[in-house]
Amino acid sequence: MHTIRHGLLLAALLGTLVPATALARAIGPTAATVPQAIDVRVDPRVELAAVMARLAGFEEYQGRGIEAYDRAVDAHFAPYRDHPSIAVLRTLREQRRIAYNAVVEAGLAGTPDDWSPVVPLSPRPDGLDPRWDAASLRTFLQAARRFERDTGARAFFASQRAVHAEAEARIRANLGQRLDLGWYLRQLPPQSIRHFVIVPGLLDGLNSYAVRMGDTVYVVLGTPTVRAGEAIEYPADAQLALLVHEFHHVYLNPWVDARMDVLGAPAQRLFDVVAPTMRGLAYGEPSILLYESLVRANTLRYLRHHGEDAVLRRTTAEDQGKGFPWTPALADLLDAADAAGQPRFGADTAAAVAALLDDWAADNGARIAAEQQRLADEQARLLAQGPQLAALLPAEGSRPAAGDSVLELHFDRPMDGRIAIFGDVPPVTGKPAWDAAKQVLRIPVRLEAGARYRLLLNGEQDGGFASQAGEKLAPRTWTFAVAD
Template structure:
């Protein structure tokens, strides 16, 4: 699992619902429209469509479609991304409005979509080029040659989801008619991201999608899906209800949300959430909390809130409690839309209150007692082969504890060059090979890391991440605040000063 994708993993217990009750509301399967548009943006260099847990499928895409990298559709996709910010969920909002390839006819006009980031004419120009791409690149042949993979994925993902998700909960909760079809689409092009766009075809039922990145394959080479995905599905379907409300009130949220975002920018940037997305995510995560509560799992709800705090969502539990007032007075608030002024007022209160929320959480974090390499030292012995980190309490290393310094989108090439070469990690005499994302089972107050240094070099690394990964308290999972370590090794011919 990629670094940012790991942050999106949700493990929620969901009460079982009979499959028969879901059949009219739930469609599940690989979607050629989604695969095609994702392939075009992959060729355009979009980072989110170039991470995968299916390397063979990715290699097949490169071999089959690579010669089309200079196609007009790819060039236009790159322009949509660079000029208008069409990325991630905005990319996935394109194919669901189209018919199957190669026709790709508009089922819903792009000029009918509120808040669309690019001019409709630019989107239509891209879609026209995508039609030509589908024909000229022989996309139908590629899809046909991978039918076995698609059928296997469809057969694997359907049973656990049909048993696990209570789709009937959503429409009554938001006070709207139950006229929606939920569509789960396994995205095989990429592992990165999970998207929940909705759209309303003329004279048809509203369609809400959960487009989920590919998972790690099992021993057969096919992606593995289980009931743990149900929590992710609840999250993405919730977006179909809250995003239109958040977008419709963007002007009101703009009074406060950018200031809230600035207070937690390091964490939100790594999760790819600018302030409008942060608002919609807040609305959705509070909805998830109410869903978990409604399905009677108080233990899971506490764990859910703990996970949110690690990611700097300090206000979501309060927001969820505010939703309780909506639930208790449906006579005054027959729909969630009528409750939005209360939510906007709550956000207006946050800029002055979030710092105190942060301070309370920071007081719970583990603290570094000592490091075997002094921060800022310019005379570290290049022959040193071990970094020792000591804490004030027992913690666990989840695999993201020692890493390059992170920028808004993750480690940069420059930061990767400055990080030492780590070779192993250990809490006792048992060493395990060092690999990002692979932690240690044992907890301790002292962790040791093997490393290789060179003379006369500047090094920089980071302990922990802004969005809650790395070293965590054993008792409650509260993470270490990100700690940046800088040092320089002595030159090969330098001697220690007396």
């Protein structure tokens, strides 16, 4: 964390998914099987695919990232909103539900020189999302080639090289030796992966994706909001959790696919219990629930094994908040199998995972309901400790008007004057000020039309909001969306 403008502590807490590293510890069977380094580079193919999705109106590609870069992209490409290639992409979305990761995958599936396919297209594009077939991918690649040629995209992205280099440098500096690629070889089903590339997705909003092309894995990492004039920053702990998560997908998704005869039925039973929550996360199939469950559980295992306790606590809380309360139990199961010397992800593992899923689905999810109630009771107990917030303005869940406004925090007792607000904070337009009693904090801000703000008050570290008696405010979130 760092202090930015007027004493507010800001950081982008990025859900599931941001960037990482240059070197990793090479631990594994042989030096030839473990990549010695991770490449970090902005990929113009990913940027171009994201531009096309933005112009086509894909809502998941409308999130803002680096403000100056976004403005340059808008200025250059806005005149091409009605280009025939954009119409092609809109049709692909209507006919084949192309969205989210499928856009990024298609960008990486074309060669950098002429957008010819880099993967076999028959019987279907190798390794890509099943929404793509040979004809649709070929159509996209041809459209991308036309769009790149007609818009002068190569020259534009070359002109933005300084921005790209700043993002790459920050990513390389953040994690250093914290990412251990050898762990994947020791703990997960074997895969013939030799190259790891981290791609800052500067136009992808906060969404991140893992893509495998042959023996190369790309992790395209979302970018937090960076205001004009600010240095490009990424939260290192969030990057670590996200990278660990995304790298797991390329190892575990194929294992799940190969074990659907054992895992499919219990996954369907569990999905039936939690379907509204999963669909709200765009996890609309039991297979995706399986992917996410295995990946999230093994992310917890990685963080446990590497002593990343603070990241582990936040990641566990995130899993629970997103509707995956069973991931700690699944991580325990996999750790127990490892301690017992069982084969890595063999038939016994699949059977044990299936039994665990059935247990959580039993009695219409009674165990899930009990765990959710336990977590709610624990959260209520924590929030009841220390200073209390009498009011927040804008109110939680409200839809204030866009424009100049004031964030107000009303406390039930005098505070000591320290401030700790993390998350997606609106642009601050003036100095935060306390009233004479030190019970009301006012922060001048500018609310952006259509923006959704999720703020975290206080964190696990020392410091931040506390009463004059030294009682710390229990961490809590504050969310609201601005009217369009």
